[in-house]
Amino acid sequence: MKPPETHQQDGGLPLSTSDLLAVAEWLTGRDTGVSSKYMASVAIAGKVTKSDWLDATPSDAPDLGRCVRLIEKAPTVRNCFPILRQASPVWAAYVDHWDELTTLWHQGDYHVTTGWMRDLRSSANDPKLSDRGARRAGCEGDTNI
Numbered sequence: 001m002k003p004p005e006t007h008q009q010d011g012g013l014p015l016s017t018s019d020l021l022a023v024a025e026w027l028t029g030r031d032t033g034v035s036s037k038y039m040a041s042v043a044i045a046g047k048v049t050k051s052d053w054l055d056a057t058p059s060d061a062p063d064l065g066r067c068v069r070l071i072e073k074a075p076t077v078r079n080c081f082p083i084l085r086q087a088s089p090v091w092a093a094y095v096d097h098w099d100e101l102t103t104l105w106h107q108g109d110y111h112v113t114t115g116w117m118r119d120l121r122s123s124a125n126d127p128k129l130s131d132r133g134a135r136r137a138g139c140e141g142d143t144n145i
Contacts, residue, residue, distance in 0.1 A: 015043055019074035026073050035059070036066040038087075043080040048087045057090040060117065061110035068102050089124035 015023075023040050026032070038056035041049045058064040071077050085092040094101065097120060104113040 015046075015074075015079060016076045019076040020044070022074040023070070023077065026070055031066055031069055033058075033063050033066045035063050036070045039067055039070060039077065039080070039084065042084050042087065043074075043077040046080070047083060055088075055090070057088060057094060057121070058117065061105055061113040064101060064105055064113065064117065068105055090121050093120040093124040 023044060027037065027040055034051075034053045034056050035058040038049070038051055038053075041051075058067055081095045081098070085095045094117070097116075101113065101116065104116065
């Protein structure tokens, strides 16, 4: 079986040709937002790109959902995570906890997901709070969101 063709990004991380086409199609659809468009731009460029928005990170569970659905449509977009980590401390925190965040999102508990995202954002912006986001992983039943 022939391996899938890849689009070689400047950063050296492959984005499969089929995923490159899927991202192009996805960008013209209605299920986009600032953060998911930014994620797509980093995946295509293979480097941190300039954003027209002050903060191009997901701000809540619906915003995260658009990013999750982008990766579900084009899985090799996830290859840009090491580059995305460099975009900002918040992106780094989200990338570091991506599997936990997406698990919470898939479970449909958007209130808890958004709360944990806020904790990660606060921790990323204030290193003195760095353990706060990590504790949120066991947040079932947490009502202080």
